[in-house]
Amino acid sequence: MRELARRHLGKMMAGAAVAAVATAVLLGVTLPGEAGAGDQAKAGSAQQDAIPKDGVVEAAPREGDKGVGRDPLTDDEIKRAEQIAVASNGLRRSARDVEGDRGPQHLSTNLSEVDPTQSGAQAAERRAEVVYYDYKADTVVTRTVNLDSGKVENTDTAHGVQPPPSPGELREATQLLIADPLGAGLKKDYKDATGKQLTSTDQLELSGMVFRKETVAHVPSGLTACGEHRCLRVVTKVRNGPWIDTRALVVDLSARTVGRLG
Known part of the structure; x- marks a missing residue:
């Protein structure tokens, strides 16, 4: 059981690490460069030390x-919760994802908090909170799925959240940026760093x-709908290479347009 908790905790920590990096870029904090040869050697030594002397590595227990x-x-619970949530009340048919395809854009799935009004067997039931973004209506849809009964117990729809x-969404925003004239600087910096043309999000981290x-003093006219629309700032990095500064660019995913701050 402790192994299972540590694995899921690792997933959450990885997500927190991404957010921390993004925040560091916006605040102008110097981000870590590539590991030097000495660091790589230490990492390799540490990995070797972690292997049992007899060379036998014990397989992780099945989840x-x-x-x-x-x-x-568990992974099975996550998959089941998402299937139940999207199938209920026609959400798969009515909503649209970030690419405009049928069905909502999945954002997250997490264990629900315990309802303080519930007790006993009811409180002990496993529930998942599945969050989607519907680009057709520009709304966040949150569904609480009871994994014991297999039913959606609650649906919350919110605008401006x-x-x-x-x-x-990050991949789609970056692809729009690459295709837009305002992405010319990103493509130039990528070519300067690699000698190659930037054509796909797969070339970037x-x-x-x-x-x-509300965090900027002057909002360009093309970005005034942000908040009601889904707007992102993307942080880009050449794979195994340097960071590329794209902080001044904002992608409106709802309108599928790109704007520049300042």
């Missing part, structure tokens, strides 16, 4: 289909955050 109590959601972006217009 169960269902967690117990307040255990993090902007949760952190998903990896799919991405992180980013929601753009909140």
